[in-house]
Each structure stands twice: as C-alpha cells, then as structure tokens.
Amino acid sequence: MFYREAGQYKTSYAADMAVFPIRQDRIGLAVILFTAFVLIPAFGNQFFLSSVMIPTLVFALAAIGLNILTGYTGLISLGTAAFMGVGAYACYKLTTWFPGVNIIVWIIASGFVSAFVGAMFGLPSLRIKGFYLVVATLAAQFFLQWCFGRIPWLVNYNTSGAIEAPERFLFGIPITGANATPESRYLVVLGVVALMTWFASNLVHGRVGRAWMAVRDMDIAAELMGIRLLTTKLLAFAVSSFYCGVSGALMVFLWYGSAEPEVFVINQSFLILFMVIIGGLGSLVGSFMGAALIYMLPIVLRLLPAALGVPIAAATVEHLQFIIVGVLIIVFLIAEPHGLARLWQTGKQKLRIWPFPY
Amino acid sequence: MRAPGSDKGVAAGDVLLAVDNVSLNFGGVKAITDVSFDIRKGEIRAIIGPNGAGKTSMLNVINGFYHPQQGRITYRGETRQKMRPYVAASQGISRTFQNVALFKGMSTLDNIMAGRTLKMRGSFFWQLFRHGPAMREEIEHRKVVEEIIDFLEIQAIRKTPVGKLPYGLQKRVELGRALAMEPDLLLLDEPMAGMNLEEKEDMSRFIIDVNNQYGTTIALIEHDIGVVMDLSDRIVVLEYGRKIADGTPDQVKSDQTVIDAYLGVPH
Incomplete structure (x- = not known):
C-alpha cells in the first residue's frame, strides 16, 4: 500500500538505470542516512557508538570488500584478515614516517598498499578456482600474519610487537589516539564507509561490475566475449583488498587504538566470510546486514538478561549466546540460503502488492 | 545498430574466414583431421554432421578457445596459426553456445x-x-x-x-x-536445440533477419536438417572429424557419402 512504484514513470534511461529507481527506496535511504549521520551521534551513548556502531561499520566495509571478490566475482578468499592487516600496518608505517600528512590521506593510501598486495596474491586465480584458490589465499593469510609478527620494521622496532595509533587530527579535532571522542571517531568511520559504499555501488552497477559477474557466472562465455579474465580477476582482487585494507586501518586507528598480529588471524577471515554468506553473496546491503547480525546479535543477547532482570551467571550467558547465535545462523540459512539480502528483496516484493493477493 | 563489417574492407561474397588443413587432437583423440573450408562475407554457412563429428570443436578453433596442432586460420585476410579468444572477440567474432x-x-x-x-x-x-x-x-x-x-x-x-x-x-x-x-561473423552452436516448432520458426526468422538487415555473416551448427536446408547458402558436412562434403544444400542433399553417413551403408 505504501511501498509501490505505481504512477512513477521513467522517461529517460538515466532514471531507469538509477540504483534506487523507486521513490520510496530513495526516501528510505535518506532516512537511514539522516539517522546515521545526525540522530545516532546526537543521542547515542559512548558504549553504543564505540562498541556497537563503529565495529559494525568497520566489519561492513570489510564484508563489502570480500563480497566484491566472492559475491560478485566468484573467487573465494580466506585472506581477508591478512589484507586488513596490510592496511593497518601500512597506515601505521606511513603516519609515523610522515606525521604531518592528514591521517585520512594515509588511510586511503594504505588501501592502495593492500590493493597491490591483494593483486599479487590474486595472480594464481587465473589458473585455479574454488577450493584450490581458497588454499592459495590461505597461504596469503598465513604468510602475511607471519610478517606482522616477525618483521620488527613493521612495528617500528617496538618491543611489545604491537602497533599503537598515535594522536592525529582532522580539522583540528583529534580523531585517533586516546583523546578522540567516540562521536568524532564514529563520524569519520561513517563518512569513509558511506563514501566507499557509494563507490562500490557505482562500480557493481556499471561496466566493471558486469564484467565481474560475467566471470562469476560463466567464465568461458565471458572470455569469448572479449572480457579479459586475468585483468578482471586482478581488478576484483585489488578493489576487494583496497576495501579490506581501509577497513583494517579504520579498525586499528579508530576502533581498537592499538593492535597485535593476533588481531588479523584466520578466525577473523572466517568471521567476515560468515557475514558475507549470511548477509547475501553479491549484495552490498547484505554486507551491512551480515555484519550487523554477526556482530550485534551477541551484544544484544549478552545485554538482554540483565535488561530483563533475569538472574543468570555471566558465564552461562556467554554459553547461551554461542548456542543461540549458532542456531540462528542455521535457521537463517535454511530459511533463505541466499542470505538476508534475498529475504529483504522477497519482503519488498511482497510489500509491493500488499494487501491485495495480485 | 550499424551494419557490422560494412566498413571493414571485405566486400560481400569475398572470403571472410578460411580454415586450411586444421587438425586438432586431445591427447590421442583426434577431434578434427585436416579440415579446410571457407566462409564468405554475408552468407549463412551451416556445419552439420552426426554427433561427435567435431562441429563444436571447429567453432572453438575459430574463436580461439582451442588451439589446433596443425593448420592455419585466415580471418579478414590475416593468416594465423591459431586464434586467441580476445583477438577473435575484438575483431568481430561472436558466439552462442550449445548449452546456454x-x-x-x-x-x-x-x-x-x-x-x-x-x-x-x-x-x-x-x-x-x-x-x-x-x-x-x-x-x-x-x-x-x-x-x-x-x-x-x-x-x-x-x-x-x-x-x-x-x-x-x-x-x-x-x-x-x-x-x-x-559481430562480423556470428557463430551459432545449435541455436534451435530443444525448441518446439513455433520457437524454431521464430529463431529462424531472427537468423534470417540478422543476416539480411545487418549483413552479418553466420556460421551455424544445427541438427534439424530441414532448417539447415532452408536457411543456409552453403553447407559443410563433417564426420569423425573429417570433411566429407561441402556445397549448396542441393549438392549436399544428393551427395552419396553424406547419405551414407546419415543413413548408414548396406553391408
């Protein structure tokens, strides 16, 4: 009744090719952006901003990165955490070399470093697919993780072996380091994530995205149509690693504040892969949904007993949380193997004709 | 859409693509043995033959997916040992597949x-x-x-x-x-496989229209002999990887080797 495109005529190809061709979708997006940029920083408390929203956005960005590679191009990777690590360590090196340059510039630059490393490890993808490519990316994961731990140069010969985000400013306001407020960190993360999501959306809706999906769906036909497989796959690896690298830099500089090599272990790669699969392969909105579900659900479950006044021991709550999250993931995958994004699509489709059956 | 190929220097009736003495093996299996034929600009050329005759392999050789061990491919006057998929695509060879x-x-x-x-x-x-x-x-x-x-x-x-x-x-x-x-050259691999009569008629109409309106040269593989005889200007017949006949539909229809290949030989 409320969500229907009846009466919205498109008179140009540009209008028809818009990412959100339906007016209600555009209004919805505006509401979400307003909430994220104005309402949440205005009314959210410190815990909500720095322990819920920032992590979810950082993971969503990494999930978008992996989704570009796995969901759009069909190349499975288990090196996500390592590429995030490359971004984090590159950003640390760059900002300690040149403290005068704005940190945002270095966060973007560390994305390029990560893109280069990712493209290097993407080279085998021309020859191998599926499980074999998983093994190749696993090599990236272990090799890079080893580098983070064993090359003291990467941590500026710090004896603790950890990197610590120094204080950096944007427009005179501290956004990294101990003095940065949650509000300023949140807004920086949100700005970067929103902008990069917009770029990703533009890419996947255009020529580049079609080439990626063509390689994913039928690589032989794509090749015989003149899509170069190596270039297309390497571009996917580079763009994907760029997103992961920026996400890793944001993670260390605007969320953790410091990081050890153990942050970028394979468990984190798996976590992001789960987000992508549960959110929906080949969907940007799914990346956000997956990140939100996997990251926020445990927090909600942990806080729920206390909020309801149920007296349970903290340890029990934690066990229950694992059980419930596991069960929910299985339930979601049985209900809709294509992820939350497909559920969302189906829901919108139903809403279009509601309340009439046809 | 512009008329493809109209400005490419190959006039109608000239040879657009020629394969000379092409042989292709996979290990010990001979898929194509010493096959030569040509495709002229603007014609509809059919490649027919029983199952396993090497028809699809031939198309794969033409657009560079398979590399023949022997022989040459001449496209738009340029002779090559083998095609490459990207070169074939960028020079105007496009293709449909047997299984969509x-x-x-x-x-x-x-x-x-x-x-x-x-x-x-x-x-x-x-x-x-x-x-x-x-x-x-x-x-x-x-x-x-x-x-x-x-x-x-x-x-x-x-x-x-x-x-x-x-x-x-x-x-x-x-x-x-x-x-x-x-495309200048459109390769169709069994465009009518698994279709009912009405769909076949539609597809035939599209193929003829593409050929007439845009002047696109078409090479097609098809098992429906009636369709092939009606549509094509010239037909090449393969059997067990060898060429056994080449000519107009009427010539091919009355060729004894072709009849033998399709109907069998009395012993």
Whole structure:
C-alpha cells in the first residue's frame, strides 16, 4: 500500500538505470542516512557508538570488500584478515614516517598498499578456482600474519610487537589516539564507509561490475566475449583488498587504538566470510546486514538478561549466546540460503502488492 | 545498430574466414583431421554432421578457445596459426553456445549490456562516480541494447534474471548478447536445440533477419536438417572429424557419402 512504484514513470534511461529507481527506496535511504549521520551521534551513548556502531561499520566495509571478490566475482578468499592487516600496518608505517600528512590521506593510501598486495596474491586465480584458490589465499593469510609478527620494521622496532595509533587530527579535532571522542571517531568511520559504499555501488552497477559477474557466472562465455579474465580477476582482487585494507586501518586507528598480529588471524577471515554468506553473496546491503547480525546479535543477547532482570551467571550467558547465535545462523540459512539480502528483496516484493493477493 | 563489417574492407561474397588443413587432437583423440573450408562475407554457412563429428570443436578453433596442432586460420585476410579468444572477440567474432552459457545471476538487460563490454572505453575513475562520461556511455550503449531487445521481441523480460527464463527465451537472450557485440561473423552452436516448432520458426526468422538487415555473416551448427536446408547458402558436412562434403544444400542433399553417413551403408 505504501511501498509501490505505481504512477512513477521513467522517461529517460538515466532514471531507469538509477540504483534506487523507486521513490520510496530513495526516501528510505535518506532516512537511514539522516539517522546515521545526525540522530545516532546526537543521542547515542559512548558504549553504543564505540562498541556497537563503529565495529559494525568497520566489519561492513570489510564484508563489502570480500563480497566484491566472492559475491560478485566468484573467487573465494580466506585472506581477508591478512589484507586488513596490510592496511593497518601500512597506515601505521606511513603516519609515523610522515606525521604531518592528514591521517585520512594515509588511510586511503594504505588501501592502495593492500590493493597491490591483494593483486599479487590474486595472480594464481587465473589458473585455479574454488577450493584450490581458497588454499592459495590461505597461504596469503598465513604468510602475511607471519610478517606482522616477525618483521620488527613493521612495528617500528617496538618491543611489545604491537602497533599503537598515535594522536592525529582532522580539522583540528583529534580523531585517533586516546583523546578522540567516540562521536568524532564514529563520524569519520561513517563518512569513509558511506563514501566507499557509494563507490562500490557505482562500480557493481556499471561496466566493471558486469564484467565481474560475467566471470562469476560463466567464465568461458565471458572470455569469448572479449572480457579479459586475468585483468578482471586482478581488478576484483585489488578493489576487494583496497576495501579490506581501509577497513583494517579504520579498525586499528579508530576502533581498537592499538593492535597485535593476533588481531588479523584466520578466525577473523572466517568471521567476515560468515557475514558475507549470511548477509547475501553479491549484495552490498547484505554486507551491512551480515555484519550487523554477526556482530550485534551477541551484544544484544549478552545485554538482554540483565535488561530483563533475569538472574543468570555471566558465564552461562556467554554459553547461551554461542548456542543461540549458532542456531540462528542455521535457521537463517535454511530459511533463505541466499542470505538476508534475498529475504529483504522477497519482503519488498511482497510489500509491493500488499494487501491485495495480485 | 550499424551494419557490422560494412566498413571493414571485405566486400560481400569475398572470403571472410578460411580454415586450411586444421587438425586438432586431445591427447590421442583426434577431434578434427585436416579440415579446410571457407566462409564468405554475408552468407549463412551451416556445419552439420552426426554427433561427435567435431562441429563444436571447429567453432572453438575459430574463436580461439582451442588451439589446433596443425593448420592455419585466415580471418579478414590475416593468416594465423591459431586464434586467441580476445583477438577473435575484438575483431568481430561472436558466439552462442550449445548449452546456454548465459550469466545466470544477471538480468536480460545486463547480459546483453555485458556483450557491449568491448565497445565501452570509459575510464575506471568515472566508473566510480557513475556520472559524467561513464553515465553518458552507459546510456548510449543502453540505446543499442534496447534496439536489440526490440528486434528480438524480449521487452517483457528485460529485467528478469535469465536463470528464471524458459529455455527458448534463454536461447533468444543469448543471441541478443552475441548481437550486442555487433559481430562480423556470428557463430551459432545449435541455436534451435530443444525448441518446439513455433520457437524454431521464430529463431529462424531472427537468423534470417540478422543476416539480411545487418549483413552479418553466420556460421551455424544445427541438427534439424530441414532448417539447415532452408536457411543456409552453403553447407559443410563433417564426420569423425573429417570433411566429407561441402556445397549448396542441393549438392549436399544428393551427395552419396553424406547419405551414407546419415543413413548408414548396406553391408
């Protein structure tokens, strides 16, 4: 009744090719952006901003990165955490070399470093697919993780072996380091994530995205149509690693504040892969949904007993949380193997004709 | 759509593509043995033969997916040992597949748009913004794609994911994707396999129209002999990887080796 495109005529190809061709979708997006940029920083408390929203956005960005590679191009990777690590360590090196340059510039630059490393490890993808490519990316994961731990140069010969985000400013306001407020960190993360999501959306809706999906769906036909497989796959690896690298830099500089090599272990790669699969392969909105579900659900479950006044021991709550999250993931995958994004699509489709059956 | 190939220096009736003494083996299996034939500009050329005769392998050799051990391929006057897929595609050879090879997760529109990839030159930078030059290019190609959609009468399924379409329509979309490349030479691998009579008639009409309106040279593999005899200008017949006949439909129809190959020889 409320969500229907009846009466919205498109008179140009540009209008028809818009990412959100339906007016209600555009209004919805505006509401979400307003909430994220104005309402949440205005009314959210410190815990909500720095322990819920920032992590979810950082993971969503990494999930978008992996989704570009796995969901759009069909190349499975288990090196996500390592590429995030490359971004984090590159950003640390760059900002300690040149403290005068704005940190945002270095966060973007560390994305390029990560893109280069990712493209290097993407080279085998021309020859191998599926499980074999998983093994190749696993090599990236272990090799890079080893580098983070064993090359003291990467941590500026710090004896603790950890990197610590120094204080950096944007427009005179501290956004990294101990003095940065949650509000300023949140807004920086949100700005970067929103902008990069917009770029990703533009890419996947255009020529580049079609080439990626063509390689994913039928690589032989794509090749015989003149899509170069190596270039297309390497571009996917580079763009994907760029997103992961920026996400890793944001993670260390605007969320953790410091990081050890153990942050970028394979468990984190798996976590992001789960987000992508549960959110929906080949969907940007799914990346956000997956990140939100996997990251926020445990927090909600942990806080729920206390909020309801149920007296349970903290340890029990934690066990229950694992059980419930596991069960929910299985339930979601049985209900809709294509992820939350497909559920969302189906829901919108139903809403279009509601309340009439046809 | 412009008439493809009209400005490429090969006049109608000249040889567009020639294969000379091509042999192809996979290990010990001989798929093609010493086959030569040519395809002239503007004609509809059929390749027929029993199952396993090497017809599809021949198409794969022509667009560079297989590399023959012996022989030469001459395309637009340029002689090569073997084709490469990218070179074949960028020089105007496009192709449909025996088992539909569409991009299943994408809509009809995106599938046909993907066929325009080689014609799109926009920079990666503008792709990031989807504005300015990138959007202008996108709209320009969308217009061409819409012409193809109108031509193939598939307006209603424009936004449907092709995985959900019935088989006959998938074949039609695949033809559309091949046409989007504005080919000089269109290779059709069993365009009518598994279709009912009505769908076959539609597909025949499209093939003839493509040939007439755009002057596209067509090489097709087909098992329906009636269709082949009606559509094609010349037919080459393969059996067990060898060429056993080559000529007009009437010549091929009355050729004793062809009759033997299809009907068997009395012992």
